[in-house]
Amino acid sequence: MERALKRYEKDVQLVLYPFALNHRSEIAVQVALCAGEQGKFWDVHQMLYKQQARWSKASKTLDSLLQYSGELGLDREALAACVDSGKMKPLVKADQDYARSLQVRSTPTLFVNNQRIVGAQPEAEIVRTIRQELARVRRTPQPG
Amino acid sequence: MAKKSKRQGNTGKRRKQTSRGGGLSQRWLWGGLGLLLVIGVAVGLRFGLQRDIPLRLQGAIDQHYTRGADRAAVVIKEFSDYT
Amino acid sequence: MCGAHHNRAEPGRSPWWQRPGAMSWLVVVARLLVGGVFVFAGMSKLALPHAEVVAQIEQYTVIPRLLTPLLATVLPWVEVLSGAALLIGFLTTPAAWLVAAQLASFCLLMLVVLVSGIEIDDCGCFGELGWKETPLQVLLRDLVMLGLMWPVVTRHREMWAVDGWGQSPEALPKGHEDTDVEDLDA
Numbered sequence A: 001m002e003r004a005l006k007r008y009e010k011d012v013q014l015v016l017y018p019f020a021l022n023h024r025s026e027i028a029v030q031v032a033l034c035a036g037e038q039g040k041f042w043d044v045h046q047m048l049y050k051q052q053a054r055w056s057k058a059s060k061t062l063d064s065l066l067q068y069s070g071e072l073g074l075d076r077e078a079l080a081a082c083v084d085s086g087k088m089k090p091l092v093k094a095d096q097d098y099a100r101s102l103q104v105r106s107t108p109t110l111f112v113n114n115q116r117i118v119g120a121q122p123e124a125e126i127v128r129t130i131r132q133e134l135a136r137v138r139r140t141p142q143p144g
Numbered sequence B: 001m002a003k004k005s006k007r008q009g010n011t012g013k014r015r016k017q018t019s020r021g022g023g024l025s026q027r028w029l030w031g032g033l034g035l036l037l038v039i040g041v042a043v044g045l046r047f048g049l050q051r052d053i054p055l056r057l058q059g060a061i062d063q064h065y066t067r068g069a070d071r072a073a074v075v076i077k078e079f080s081d082y083t
Numbered sequence C: 001m002c003g004a005h006h007n008r009a010e011p012g013r014s015p016w017w018q019r020p021g022a023m024s025w026l027v028v029v030a031r032l033l034v035g036g037v038f039v040f041a042g043m044s045k046l047a048l049p050h051a052e053v054v055a056q057i058e059q060y061t062v063i064p065r066l067l068t069p070l071l072a073t074v075l076p077w078v079e080v081l082s083g084a085a086l087l088i089g090f091l092t093t094p095a096a097w098l099v100a101a102q103l104a105s106f107c108l109l110m111l112v113v114l115v116s117g118i119e120i121d122d123c124g125c126f127g128e129l130g131w132k133e134t135p136l137q138v139l140l141r142d143l144v145m146l147g148l149m150w151p152v153v154t155r156h157r158e159m160w161a162v163d164g165w166g167q168s169p170e171a172l173p174k175g176h177e178d179t180d181v182e183d184l185d186a
Helices: A002-007 A023-037 A041-050 A061-071 A076-085 A089-101 A123-139 B002-048 B053-057 C022-046 C050-058 C068-088 C092-116 C135-154
Strands: A012-018 A109-112 A115-118 B066-068 B074-080
Touching: A002 A012, A002 A123, A012 A023, A012 A089, A023 A041, A023 A061, A023 A076, A023 A089, A041 A061, A061 A076, A109 A123, A115 A123, A115 C050, A123 B074, B002 C022, B002 C068, C022 C068, C022 C092, C022 C135, C050 C068, C068 C092, C092 C135
Parallel strands: A012 B074
Antiparallel strands: A012 B066, A109 A115, A109 B074
8 A cells, every 4th residue: 555655656645534443443543643743643543453353352442552653752751641531532423433334344445535445455455546546537527 | 338437538528627617717816916915025025125325325434443434436335243 | 536635634633733724824034034045135135335345345355356356246137036936936846946956055165264264254145235144054044944944845835826817726636735746837
């Protein structure tokens, strides 16, 4: 995905919708969103995937995530306070509702414009779909 | 005797077929209608539920983290779970 | 006429399953139950986006990836139509055989999954509803349904069935309740 984005960086925008499928994941999403308040959303986003095998099996998910976030230079206390306040819960729920309204049943699911790609697909498949959509958009007369 | 019983047997068969003739077409009519009804419901379900998805895909970008070009020709919405 | 009638035990003295008409009711129950499940399963897959159904089938890594889009397109319709035909009792015999073949395939697939140790979170049997069944649960359920199909396939009846409409009583052989009526099919 990274390479596909770099290749088409002028023509493609990626919008991320964390879709939490279970309680652990909900905590992780809240940590990521709270890290965004400290300007480190993408760092935590990458950390969550890199350390997935460890924090997802930890007995105390939040403590484990706070520890890893601290290593990225985040203020752990502020992060913990943000998560405990629950201020990100409405955003988490809104994304869950939005995903369900689009009949997203499993992750990852990508929508390349209106083209749905379900599951971890090879990069070639994603690039092919991006190129198809680019060709289609360029063929379609734009309003104005 | 054999001829007579054969004739009787044939008459019996024809009687069966006669009484079944109208029944057969009735069966095909109702059976066909029943299946058509089910097909109609299935088609409605198949295309009706997903009719609004392209509309729902437009917008809803605010308050979400993005990468790449603004106002890009291709927008990739990624739904992923961290676990 | 010898052998044309069997299970003619006297009512009141014989076990319920040997009384005249008992098998007919079993066939009706089996048709309604299995047909209903198949219509339900097919409809719930049709309610899902095609790509989601493809992804669910792709979990079964024993199925060649090239076939999954075709299966995802065809299978829900086959389930719905064969289930509906069985439910209403129209073309019951071919519908029953088709349903039995599907059930046998599903059982075989689940056996392969269990033996191979392939991890399947959700069988995807009831698409949109998201009822999560493990391969073992699916195997047991499908074996039961396959068992229920046996009387339908071997002793097809017109009771509560479109196949029986328009049949005048004279057209049916005497004591038809407990005889094989394959020859009554058009």
